[in-house]
Amino acid sequence: MTLLQNIITGISVGGLYSLYALGIAVVYGVAGIINFAHGYFIAFAAYVLLALAGVPVLVAIVCALAAGIAIAVATERGVFRFARGADPGTLLVLAFAVALAIKSLLTLVAGSDTVSTSFGSELAKPLQIGSLSIVWIDLVTIVVAGVMLAGLALLLNRTPVGVQLRAAAEDFTMARLVGVRSNRVMMVAFAVSGLLAGAGGLLLVARSGTLTPTSGLQPVLIAFVAVVIGGLGSLPGAVAGGFLLGGTTVALQVLLPEEIRPYRDAILYTLVIVILTFRPQGLLPSANERSRV
Amino acid sequence: MSRLELSDLHVRYGAVAALRGVDLVVESGTILALIGPNGAGKSTTLLAMAGACEGKVSGRIVFNGNDISLHSPEKRTRAGIALVPEGRRIFTKLSVEQNLTVARAGRADRAEVEVEEIYERFPVLGDFASRQAGLLSGGQQQQLAIGRALMMRPTVLLLDEPSLGLSPKIVEEVFQTVVTLRDEGMTIVLVEQNAKRAAELADVTYVMRHGKLEGKGATAVTEELAQAFFSARGDERTSS
Numbered sequence A: 001m002t003l004l005q006n007i008i009t010g011i012s013v014g015g016l017y018s019l020y021a022l023g024i025a026v027v028y029g030v031a032g033i034i035n036f037a038h039g040y041f042i043a044f045a046a047y048v049l050l051a052l053a054g055v056p057v058l059v060a061i062v063c064a065l066a067a068g069i070a071i072a073v074a075t076e077r078g079v080f081r082f083a084r085g086a087d088p089g090t091l092l093v094l095a096f097a098v099a100l101a102i103k104s105l106l107t108l109v110a111g112s113d114t115v116s117t118s119f120g121s122e123l124a125k126p127l128q129i130g131s132l133s134i135v136w137i138d139l140v141t142i143v144v145a146g147v148m149l150a151g152l153a154l155l156l157n158r159t160p161v162g163v164q165l166r167a168a169a170e171d172f173t174m175a176r177l178v179g180v181r182s183n184r185v186m187m188v189a190f191a192v193s194g195l196l197a198g199a200g201g202l203l204l205v206a207r208s209g210t211l212t213p214t215s216g217l218q219p220v221l222i223a224f225v226a227v228v229i230g231g232l233g234s235l236p237g238a239v240a241g242g243f244l245l246g247g248t249t250v251a252l253q254v255l256l257p258e259e260i261r262p263y264r265d266a267i268l269y270t271l272v273i274v275i276l277t278f279r280p281q282g283l284l285p286s287a288n289e290r291s292r293v
Numbered sequence B: 001m002s003r004l005e006l007s008d009l010h011v012r013y014g015a016v017a018a019l020r021g022v023d024l025v026v027e028s029g030t031i032l033a034l035i036g037p038n039g040a041g042k043s044t045t046l047l048a049m050a051g052a053c054e055g056k057v058s059g060r061i062v063f064n065g066n067d068i069s070l071h072s073p074e075k076r077t078r079a080g081i082a083l084v085p086e087g088r089r090i091f092t093k094l095s096v097e098q099n100l101t102v103a104r105a106g107r108a109d110r111a112e113v114e115v116e117e118i119y120e121r122f123p124v125l126g127d128f129a130s131r132q133a134g135l136l137s138g139g140q141q142q143q144l145a146i147g148r149a150l151m152m153r154p155t156v157l158l159l160d161e162p163s164l165g166l167s168p169k170i171v172e173e174v175f176q177t178v179v180t181l182r183d184e185g186m187t188i189v190l191v192e193q194n195a196k197r198a199a200e201l202a203d204v205t206y207v208m209r210h211g212k213l214e215g216k217g218a219t220a221v222t223e224e225l226a227q228a229f230f231s232a233r234g235d236e237r238t239s240s
């Protein structure tokens, strides 16, 4: 039964990583921005959750998700909108600037010390089904990731704004030429990434029980790697990359002998380098990349 | 009515002057053909009309009496100008039907344009409605690109080399569609490598060279054809 348990953990970590990766991919796809600030969107949402200790937990969760959306949309409207069409280097520098700004804000308000929370602590208990023992948080993560992925798939495939977003991701100028409003589609892309950041932030604190302003850095690095493995600009690729990375992490954790286990990440990223050596375009690259006006 | 007028249009791509003072009037309900060698500035002219030119544009573009020079592409689309760009640029990852429905965004009146109308004109699109657009053949993709533009119910249709890469039979079908649309009252600007055929279809033909309009009408076209013939540009694209 440990195999099944490990598979469940692998799916759960993979699901979490794919939420991180999608948040990066959806903005990159539409706006061409490698949004380093995404990690701080995650932290921001998590801090809002902690700040609301005492209010009913569902309300706090909804507020945290809304905070993720709000900070992402505010970043688009307040910063990136004025740099639309700028070269990738400029956009990257801007993303770093936004990241630093949010980090400073969080440090100013909440301090740089690690804060701990009881949010999600009851989810650390295992659920016993026969000889199978599954930690609740793994199940919750799988459900949350599943709902988010399914919801996003529905949005992108079945709603007019979702189809507009995919069109804009493939060829932004052409999308405008069929009437897609660039401001609106940008806002939707950032809102989606903010929602994903919010969900990721909640799961992050629920899993770790602690938070610092830089808690989002590890997730955003994971997201970059997953997105590159999956194929930059491809949303299905980001999901696949997230699951591959999460699944492999758990597999290495389980399979590696005790004395090698500390080198898990070194081995993991060596594998990443090997993959990208043989498939530099990623596993599921997007069909074409057109310039944006 | 849908009169489009360019005056003293200049476009620069960095150091390259792609258009150097173009004056042009497209009369309502006519086909205007724009022909000329590679790099003459034909695509640049259409992109500038549609508001999607990457270069630096100066000069005036007046549509139905309004100066639209500074309008965004989405605004011009809603005003009634639709571009079928060079290379078609269909959304390869969307389904055929989604390629059509996404263009509803370009309707001024928000009314539902039924995809059925497009399927009537191009039955093959109806047959493949749920297929991923990138899997269509070149001719089908061209029909989709035109159908997508028609979803916006434009009054002016800008077509950039619609015959490129298509078999002669399909090319003739595309040209027939262009004539039909004109007969239905649409205003059309047709850029073509296939100069002879374009000049036959068009109500008026201009020759463009080095970013300027060099001549108008039958004589200019004949000269252009003669030159093309004798200088043997070796342009594989004219043969399609």
Ligand SMILES: Nc1ncnc2c1ncn2[C@@H]1O[C@H](COP(=O)(O)OP(=O)(O)OP(=O)(O)O)[C@@H](O)[C@H]1O
Residues within 6 Å of the ligand: B013, B016, B017, B018, B036, B037, B038, B039, B040, B041, B042, B043, B044, B045, B054, B055, B086
């Ligand atoms: N995006 C761009 N960036 C830089 N230069 C460009 C760009 N687009 C076009 N040019 C240049 O502008 C000039 C005119 O190009 P344009 O595409 O308008 O010509 P064309 O008449 O459509 O040619 P073709 O028959 O090959 O399609 C050419 O010298 C071309 O190299």
Ligand SMILES: [Mg+2]
Residues within 6 Å of the ligand: B042, B043, B044, B086, B160
């Ligand atoms: Mg051209």
